[in-house]
Amino acid sequence: MLGDVARLAEVSTATVSRVYNEPDKVSPSVRERVLQAASALNWIPNAAGRALASTRTHIAGAIIPTLDDQVFASQVAGMQAVLAERGITLFLGCSNYDPTQALTQVRAMLARGVEAIAIVGEAHPPELFDALTQARVPYAITYAYRDGSPHHCIGFDNRAAFVEITEHLIGLGHRRFAAVIQPAQGNDRVQARMAGIREALERHGLAVRPSHMYEGPATIAFGRQSLRAIWQGSEKRPTAIICGNDQLAIGVLLEAGELGIKVPQQLSVTGFDDVALAQEIHPSLTTLRVDTAEIGRRAARYLLDVLDGRENVESCVVQPVLKIRESTARVSGSKK
Secondary structure, three states, X not given: OHHHHHHHHOOOHHHHHHHHHOHHHOXXXXXXXXXXXXXXXXXXXXXXXXXXXXXXXXXXXXXXXXXXXXXHHHHHHHHHHHHHOOOXXXXXXXXXXXXXXXXXXXXXXXXXXXXEEEEEOOOOOHHHHHHHHHHOOOEEEEOOOOXXXXXXXXXXXXXXXXXXXXXXXXXXXXXXXXXXXXXXXOOHHHXXXXXXXXXXXXXXXXXXXXXXXXXXXXXXXXXXHHHHHHHHOOOOOOOEEEEOOHHHXXXXXXXXXXXXXXXXXXXXXXOOEOOHHHHHOOOOOEEEEOOHHHHHHHHHHHHHHHHOOOOOOOOEEOOOEEXXXXXXXXXOOOOO
């Protein structure tokens, strides 16, 4: 069948092989001609044969924490778009926020010959990174960045991001805060976000009361549940709630409507990620926008550079952007 494709496309069998093994070495017009011929003949190259012939598998991997969050889906889409241009298939693993599952997924991918892997976050067992090092498989940490990390990071400083959003609220005159955030155990991004909130508040002699700190699933339902508990269980109610992501913040906004709480007149609310619904909900959500698709694209380009022998040792920061919308306002009576 390889020969039939070559004859129909009017190229050599070696050119057909290059189209699938080293597509960047074939002109776009020839590559398109070969792909059309293969499609017409319903021919698909044998992956095992390709790997043996080229000593490459043309497979990359990505380990994400969950399939339920669009920010990780966006990152995967960005990676896949770049890798597909080079004829590389992307395998996807989901750890469900369990470092042990992430290790299992990495080992399974290495057994299947992945050439490079992107992994969300640094909070993984040492055995995971040891396995990648021993297999000489390049990897990138995504959706996180910190100075001094031993890993190549492509993402943003979660601590600094939450310092910024907390300082924004303090600048609006807020002094009583609540926080609704995802589980911190085994999640270095959430740990850094909580550290950012504490750092900014301590700088102004402030703190979140234990009764105003809620940690749980990153869902709309938990956001609603948390606001109800905060509002019904405290005489000194907060004037601002910092949420670990937009799903939690949207839940807070919805529950505020149910409870008759005026946002932002009585309560300011912030999120993180800038999902599509953040702009559409009323009031629209003040949040930090992260270009997760760009994180995926940059991760894929970095891994391809390493595979091509062009390793760039510098990590890459994709800076979040504060989007100020209707859900935050100056505290009534506070001075500018």
